[in-house]
Amino acid sequence: MSTVQILEPGSRYDLRAGISPDAPDEGQLKDEEGTFGYCHSYETSSRYDGPGLRVVLFVSGCLLRCTYCHNPDTWHLKDGTYVSADHVLRRLSDFVPALLPxxxxxxxxxxxxxxxxxxxxxxxxxxxxxxxxxAIQTSGFLGDRADENYLSNIDLVLLDIKSSDPDTYRRVTGHDLAPTLRFAERLASLSKPVWVRFTLVPGETDDPANVDGIARFVAPMKxxxxxxxxxxxxxxxxxxxAMGIDYKLLNTPPASNDLVNRVIGQFHAAGCQVR
Incomplete structure (x- = not known):
C-alpha cells in the first residue's frame, strides 16, 4: 500500500523516480473512487498550457512510449507521489485569487x-x-474512457496528434493511431474547444506527407x-x-527555423489557425 504524501511544487523537468515502489502497474490501475492518485509535480505560473496564467498538475502513468518523450519519469505510477485529491484541491484553492483575474x-x-x-x-x-x-493535455489514446460527465468538467482539450500515418504513429509511440483520431472526431461532434499539438521531430514526424495528413484532418474541425x-x-x-532507458534520439537535432516555418506553412495552407 502506497504511503500518502505531500505534493511539493516543482517543474516538469525535475527527475522523480521510485517514489512509490509498491504502486500498481499503470495499465492495471483499478480505482472507481479517485480519492487518491499518483502525481509527478505541479507548476504554478504556466502561460503555455492553456489560456491565462495556469497551475499545471503533472500526473503519473502513461501507456504510450514516445521515442521523444521528455518526461519518461511520468510513465509509471511507481515514480509518482501518492496524494489525496482533497490535498491537491486545497493546494489549488490557494491560487484561485491569482488565477481568476x-x-x-x-x-x-x-x-x-x-x-x-x-x-x-x-x-x-x-x-x-x-x-x-x-484543460487537459492528452494523447487521446484513452479517449474512449472519458464519458460525458468527465468531459463536462473540461473546458479545453490540448490534444497531441503525433502523426497522421499509422506506421509512423506506431513507430514513435508503440501504439495505434486510430483511438486518437476517434477521440478528436468525438470532440468535434461535441463542439469541445481543442488546441491540437504536434511535436515536430526531425527524422521522425517531419515528413511533409505526415504533416499534410494532420492538417487535412484538423482543418474542417470548427x-x-x-x-x-x-x-x-x-x-x-x-x-x-538517469533511468537507464535507451534513448535513440540522443543525436537528433532540434528542428531548424526553416523546418518549423515549413510546417507552420503547411498547416496554414490547409486552413488551420497555427502558431
Missing amino acids: LGGGLTISGGEPMVQLAFTRRIFAGAKALGLHT NVEWVEVQPFHQMGSFKWK
Missing part, C-alpha cells in the same frame, strides 16, 4: 491524465467548483481553435540516462 485555471497533464480517470475526474470537478477554467507546432528539444534526455 488573469483568466487562468488548471491544466492536468502527464503522463496521461486518463490513466487515472477517477482521480483526475475528481480534481476537474473540484476545480470547476472553485470557478476555474479547466472546434479546433489552434494548431500548435512544438519543436523537439533535448531538455529531458538526461532523464533517460
Whole structure:
C-alpha cells in the first residue's frame, strides 16, 4: 500500500523516480473512487498550457512510449507521489485569487491524465467548483474512457496528434493511431474547444506527407481553435540516462527555423489557425 504524501511544487523537468515502489502497474490501475492518485509535480505560473496564467498538475502513468518523450519519469505510477485529491484541491484553492483575474485555471497533464480517470475526474470537478477554467493535455489514446460527465468538467482539450500515418504513429509511440483520431472526431461532434499539438521531430514526424495528413484532418474541425507546432528539444534526455532507458534520439537535432516555418506553412495552407 502506497504511503500518502505531500505534493511539493516543482517543474516538469525535475527527475522523480521510485517514489512509490509498491504502486500498481499503470495499465492495471483499478480505482472507481479517485480519492487518491499518483502525481509527478505541479507548476504554478504556466502561460503555455492553456489560456491565462495556469497551475499545471503533472500526473503519473502513461501507456504510450514516445521515442521523444521528455518526461519518461511520468510513465509509471511507481515514480509518482501518492496524494489525496482533497490535498491537491486545497493546494489549488490557494491560487484561485491569482488565477481568476488573469483568466487562468488548471491544466492536468502527464503522463496521461486518463490513466487515472477517477482521480483526475475528481480534481476537474473540484476545480470547476472553485470557478476555474479547466484543460487537459492528452494523447487521446484513452479517449474512449472519458464519458460525458468527465468531459463536462473540461473546458479545453490540448490534444497531441503525433502523426497522421499509422506506421509512423506506431513507430514513435508503440501504439495505434486510430483511438486518437476517434477521440478528436468525438470532440468535434461535441463542439469541445481543442488546441491540437504536434511535436515536430526531425527524422521522425517531419515528413511533409505526415504533416499534410494532420492538417487535412484538423482543418474542417470548427472546434479546433489552434494548431500548435512544438519543436523537439533535448531538455529531458538526461532523464533517460538517469533511468537507464535507451534513448535513440540522443543525436537528433532540434528542428531548424526553416523546418518549423515549413510546417507552420503547411498547416496554414490547409486552413488551420497555427502558431
